[in-house]
Amino acid sequence: MTRRNTPPSPGRRIPWPESRSRPVATPLMPSVVYAAESPDALDAQYEGRLAGWTYAREGHPNAAQLAGMIDALEGLGGPGRLGGVMTGSGMAAVSAAMLGLVQAGDHVVGADQLYGRSLRLLAEDLPRLGIATTLADATDADAIEAALRPQTRAILIEVVSNPTIRVADLEGIAALARERGVALVIDNTFTTPRGFRAGAVADVVVHSVTKLLAGHSDATLGWVAARDAETAGRIATAVQTWGMTPAPFDCWLAERGMHTFALRYDRAEATAARLADALARMEGVGRVLYPGRADHPDRARAGRLLQGRWGNMVAFELAGAAAPGAGRAAANALVRAMPGLPFAPTLGDVGTTLSHPATSSHRGLSAEGRAALGISEGVFRVSVGLEEPDALIAEFEAGVAAARAALS
Numbered sequence: 497m498t499r500r501n502t503p504p505s506p507g508r509r510i511p512w513p514e515s516r517s518r519p520v521a522t523p524l525m526p527s528v529v530y531a532a533e534s535p536d537a538l539d540a541q542y543e544g545r546l547a548g549w550t551y552a553r554e555g556h557p558n559a560a561q562l563a564g565m566i567d568a569l570e571g572l573g574g575p576g577r578l579g580g581v582m583t584g585s586g587m588a589a590v591s592a593a594m595l596g597l598v599q600a601g602d603h604v605v606g607a608d609q610l611y612g613r614s615l616r617l618l619a620e621d622l623p624r625l626g627i628a629t630t631l632a633d634a635t636d637a638d639a640i641e642a643a644l645r646p647q648t649r650a651i652l653i654e655v656v657s658n659p660t661i662r663v664a665d666l667e668g669i670a671a672l673a674r675e676r677g678v679a680l681v682i683d684n685t686f687t688t689p690r691g692f693r694a695g696a697v698a699d700v701v702v703h704s705v706t707k708l709l710a711g712h713s714d715a716t717l718g719w720v721a722a723r724d725a726e727t728a729g730r731i732a733t734a735v736q737t738w739g740m741t742p743a744p745f746d747c748w749l750a751e752r753g754m755h756t757f758a759l760r761y762d763r764a765e766a767t768a769a770r771l772a773d774a775l776a777r778m779e780g781v782g783r784v785l786y787p788g789r790a791d792h793p794d795r796a797r798a799g800r801l802l803q804g805r806w807g808n809m810v811a812f813e814l815a816g817a818a819a820p821g822a823g824r825a826a827a828n829a830l831v832r833a834m835p836g837l838p839f840a841p842t843l844g845d846v847g848t849t850l851s852h853p854a855t856s857s858h859r860g861l862s863a864e865g866r867a868a869l870g871i872s873e874g875v876f877r878v879s880v881g882l883e884e885p886d887a888l889i890a891e892f893e894a895g896v897a898a899a900r901a902a903l904s
């Protein structure tokens with residue numbers, strides 16, 4: 497390694513130290529701009545004849561590196577094939593998918609159980625831009641079909657719903673989308689590519705990388721990919737024009753998380769299965785929702801789609817807490833009796849987190865609206881993390897016992 501001894505001058509950076517050996521860990525490249533060798537070289541870059549970066553909002557190495565890892569997991573991208581692009585959040589990925597697929601006068605069908613902000617995007621923001629939307633039950637392909645119009649361009653669904661852990665009628669909806677020439681958009685955040693290869697069936701796949709993929713609750717990111725070149729191009733342009741490109745540091749952090757994603761997922765999933773069974777045996781728990789359990793309402797479909805990859809998300813309802821008035825006191829008692837578990841509206845962290853949909857993701861609904869979805873004050877959603885399973889189950893035993901005491 498050589499280092500030239502140039503006297504420092506304001507605004508002049510001394511040359512980067514040369515090295516014939518290369519770093520093992522991915523370098524963090526915060527540079528916003530990249531200097532081209534000449535106008536000819538810049539031309540060649542813009543025309544795709546020469547590889548090179550220009551301006552970070554148009555793309556940068558840390559985003560490309562991370563996108564390539566997610567491409568590989570979804571079976572998209574690779575040499576000569578299209579891959580996904582990184583965005584500054586999961587919602588930016590959902591928004592970019594919509595911006596790439598639809599325009600004023602078009603119609604979008606969405607599942608009636610989607611991530612809260614996606615529901616808002618469909619219910620309020622797209623209509624404001626002249627894009628009509630309809631929400632329908634994604635566990636029933638006939639309900640989705642009934643919502644289609646001649647102007648429908650896209651169907652947006654999640655494979656497993658939040659927080660009720662229902663499984664979409666994906667086989668029926670994918671066949672319908674193909675038959676009608678409508679783009680199928682799958683938000684695969686919950687299931688992850690380890691639970692379900694959305695890239696094999698969807699026209700557009702989105703992820704909130706913030707959750708299980710990055711996995712440490714320290715980076716907010718999304719990823720979006722389309723199978724056909726035209727849509728992929730429109731999405732990439734939307735990301736650049738609407739300014740959705742993420743910061744290099746977040747991508748760098750998430751890449752680090754991605755290296756352990758498979759290990760974390762497998763461990764959390766194994767613990768989730770144990771916790772689901774343990775909860776079902778606890779006095780004070782009314783019902784447990786986990787796709788791997790025989791009593792799950794969509795068990796057969798879950799078996800075909802997820803093939804044993806039941807995931808790290810478990811929901812349960814306290815017994816007797818559905819009665820009006822009773823539930824909140826029990827819910828408060830449960831959370832207070834589990835001080836080690838963050839009561840936080842997220843999922844996919846290295847640690848187990850607990851959420852209460854009635855006061856977070858579904859607080860915008862009326863009590864009747866929540867009841868129609870089966871979300872009482874006694875419903876909790878658990879994102880299982882990497883804790884020692886027996887210790888985690890013991891914490892839930894304490895929480896459920898406290899909730900029972902509050903109800904009696």
Ligand SMILES: *Cc1c(COP(=O)(O)O)cnc(C)c1O
Pocket residue numbers: 585586587588611614654683685686704705706707716717718
């Ligand atoms: C969190 C989440 C999003 C949004 O992701 P952000 O990174 O928070 O913007 C979208 N879809 C699902 C299913 C999510 O869980």
